[in-house]
Amino acid sequence: MRRNWFFLFLAALLSTAILTACGTSNESTNGDSSSENTTDGQGSEDGASSDQVYTIGATQIVEHPSLDAAYEGFQAAINEAGLEVEFKYESAQDDQNNAITIANNFVADGVDLIFANSTPSAQSTLQATSDIPIIFTSVTDAVGAGLVEANDQPGENITGVLDLHPDAISKTVEFIEENFEGATVGLIYDAGEANSIAQIDAVKAAIDGTSLNTAEATVGNSSEVQQAATSLVGKADVIYIVTDNTVVSALETVVGVAEEQSIPLIVGEPDSVKRGGFAAYGFSYYDIGYRAGEMAVEILTGEKTTADFPVEVPPNLELVLNKAAAEAQGVDWKDDWDEEAELVETE
Incomplete structure (x- = not known):
């Protein structure tokens, strides 16, 4: 009889332990899921600011030192702002058809922003999307290229920095x-x-x-x-x-x-x-690329849109x-x- 009571007591003890473990496991899982998926509340805001990863498609018509310097400046501004960004860089190798393909691929990939480094690259990306923000540089005449109606009237999804000082x-x-x-x-x-x-x-x-x-x-x-x-x-x-x-x-x-x-x-x-x-x-192509990067930071973080930035010229x-x-x-x-x-x- 005592042996039966002992086994009954042991079984009850084991059942309690199992239920407790299951409860702990469910609470942990539910807590993690809430933290990842919630978009409001103090805890979720902290997570979004530190864990947000942006994807930028960078398209360049050809590789040469000036355009390369503009891209370096653009990346520097993004990195110095502390944003976590995945850069997808593509050179069209001086082929307009390649530029069009690159732009379409970036749109299909759903990048958060496109950096168009040259006039042909900017034209190709604008043809490919009216939704994804585009920041250009190394463009001489944005109006003549059909990118914007006027320098003080940027497009709904495009603006940038010219590579020609008026003088x-x-x-x-x-x-x-x-x-x-x-x-x-x-x-x-x-x-x-x-x-x-x-x-x-x-x-x-x-x-x-x-x-x-x-x-x-x-x-x-x-x-x-x-x-x-x-x-x-x-x-x-x-x-x-x-x-x-x-x-x-x-x-x-x-x-x-x-x-x-x-x-x-x-x-x-x-x-x-x-x-x-x-x-x-x-002027420095690094500098105009850097300024384009500063614009991109404010757009990615939602502080401004492309419409808030008139097309700019090199400062010096x-x-x-x-x-x-x-x-x-x-x-x-x-x-x-x-x-x-x-x-x-x-x-």
Whole structure:
């Protein structure tokens, strides 16, 4: 009899322990689920701020130092803001069809924001989505490219930072006129890139009424750049390369022709001066990328929308010269330039 009571007592004890363990397990599971899925309450707000992971699709028409610097600046602004972000980077390798495919893939992936680094990339992403926020840079004429109606009227899902200071081309033409009076200015550009057409039109407008005139050579891809530069030999006294992605991606071939033929090479931004150009009125592509990143942070966190940001221009403009390149291209150096310009070396 005592043995039966003992077994009954032991069975009751085991049942109580099992029920207690099950209750503890259910409470733990329910607690975790509530923490992950709840979107209101103090605890959930803390979790969202620390655990939110954003996905940014970054599309770039081609790889060259200026565009690369803009992307680096963009990433730096995002990272310094403390956001946890997965970057999906794709280069179109200077192919518009690739740019369209990249944009469509980002939309299909449901990224939270797209960084469009160049005019063709921005055009492709805007065609692909009207819902996902797009921040662009390395775009010269957002209105002419059909990205926005006006710089102070950003699109419902697109805005950004231009890569052309309003005075850059006019100051460059003034520099050429002052130092190479009566020169024929050779222009090499991709006739299929809206970014370039806008700049070439601005160059011609600035040259109108001066002692200068122009000779042009157009290209369809980077493999044609060297031949285009060679075609200007005997026609151009100076070569001026605007911020054309196709030509800049193959800039070294133009530098080679300029040095071999003693033709001064004027470029559109400081990164190209470091690659062997003689002179540029420009700004830092890292800086415009960084500013684009600051915009992206406020959009991702819900503080603002693209409509709250007018399209911006680079804040600073300065003359940048490369003394070694000047010597290699037959330019007589002026002592005043030591004081007037920022001097850089070929990298």
